[in-house]
Amino acid sequence: MSRKQYSLRRTYIGRLPEGADLLESITRICKEENIRIGKITAIGAVKKAVIAFYDQVEKKYHNLELDQEMEIVSCIGNVSVLNGQPFVHCHIALADNQGKCFGGHLMMGTEIFACELIIEEFEGEPLERVYDEKSGLSLWHPASILME
Incomplete structure (x- = not known):
C-alpha cells in the first residue's frame, strides 16, 4: 500500500x-475554481439549517430541519471528485440560543446569516469518489485507504 502525499497549493x-x-x-466556489482536492473550514451563524444523519441499516440520509437562528460551532469538510466534478462533503455543528448543539451532514437549505470560510486546495492527485456497496455511500477510491 502506498500513501499519497499532498502539499498546499492555494x-x-x-x-x-x-x-x-x-x-x-x-x-x-469549488466548481468555479476547479478545486478537486481540498479542506474546508467555516464559522459564523445561520438563519436556519438542514442537517442529516446517515442511517447505516437503511443506507439513506434522514434530514433534520432546524428553523431557528444558530451559531456555527464548527463546519469542516473536504473536496474530492464525484462523476468528474468537484464534490463538497461537510459536517457541521450548530448551537442554539441555549448552547444546545446539533450536528450532522451539511445539506442544502442552510441559510447563511454570517459566514467566514477557508478553503485549502491541495496539490496532488485528486481523490475520486466511487460507490461502496457495503456502506451504500460514494467514498474515496479504495486506493486511498491509509491502513488495512
Whole structure:
C-alpha cells in the first residue's frame, strides 16, 4: 500500500453573503475554481439549517430541519471528485440560543446569516469518489485507504 502525499497549493479565505445557501455557495466556489482536492473550514451563524444523519441499516440520509437562528460551532469538510466534478462533503455543528448543539451532514437549505470560510486546495492527485456497496455511500477510491 502506498500513501499519497499532498502539499498546499492555494488558500481561499473570505466571507459568504447573507441569505445564501451554505453548501451551494461552497460548492459553487469549488466548481468555479476547479478545486478537486481540498479542506474546508467555516464559522459564523445561520438563519436556519438542514442537517442529516446517515442511517447505516437503511443506507439513506434522514434530514433534520432546524428553523431557528444558530451559531456555527464548527463546519469542516473536504473536496474530492464525484462523476468528474468537484464534490463538497461537510459536517457541521450548530448551537442554539441555549448552547444546545446539533450536528450532522451539511445539506442544502442552510441559510447563511454570517459566514467566514477557508478553503485549502491541495496539490496532488485528486481523490475520486466511487460507490461502496457495503456502506451504500460514494467514498474515496479504495486506493486511498491509509491502513488495512
